Amino acid sequence: MEKATVYRFAVENRARPLFATAIATLSLVLSGCGIFGLSTEQRAAAIELGDSLSSYGQLFAEETSYIRSEVKQLRVFEVSLPAPRSAQLFDERKYAMLGEGLDQKRLERLVQLGGAAEKFGIRLARTADITSSTAEEKLFFTASHNFVLIAGSVAEAAAGVSIGAPAVNLVTMLSTDAYRRRAITRTLTESRPAVRGAVAHLAHEFDPDDRTSLLFVYSQATARLGNLLESSAPSFRSANLTAEDREIVANAFRSVARNRLHIQYVTSRQKQLSNEAGAAYEALLAELNREEARLSDIDAFSEDAARTKLALETLR
16 A cells, blocks of 8 residues: 555544544534523423413313303303293394304314413423434424414414425534424414414404403303393292293202303403413523523413413303
């Protein structure tokens, strides 16, 4: 072998382990100090927010379906009671207006939004987990894209937003956790307009002072039946009531009592929850961008979402 060839071979093979060692050392330093990867606090915050968004998405999807069912049942009782006013409402064909204020497309979008938020939250939590894989990240991108599309159709909040994985360069390749942090930060940033639009939309739907809100429709249906039961009380004391009539009256009273509690402990909290979700989302983004963050907002949202979900399950 010629001397030049031998020299070149020796230099190249000596450089390879040195380069590999340098890369490994840099990767360890970057990951260990948490400058480019997720810190313990960031990971915990992302997982907590993801779990809470998942729970909340499921909560308001179920709440929407519950309200639709209960409002219609309350209105059925209105025209079915053994009382003069109820008979008058029946003659006015109020039985044909059970779905007033409950537009199918409106409710369908709310349920879809809840489902999308649930999946978005699940994928955020799993992507932030230290054991997550590239497959989880791809599912997270897909879930966030679907959320943006649905939120956009509800609130026109995400026009032109495109979600995708960040470019991989030498630094991000050095640490899977660094890439994961960058992917989460970019995805949350690009989903932010849709999240803000969804928060505003939900706050509107559960605003007690807005006469077009879903909460107002629900509250009015409960109040009307309650007032009708109270004003018709003398009719219910008649000895001529059949067993079927007495059952209708008893079920109507039970329905009003149950829905008043539901409105107090579940529905009336939805506006606050939606605002808390938005604040928690902004807190996580601030933390990921190393800005001043209030991670207590994530804890508050998590606690209130869990408490409200438990109330919904208990009061059914």
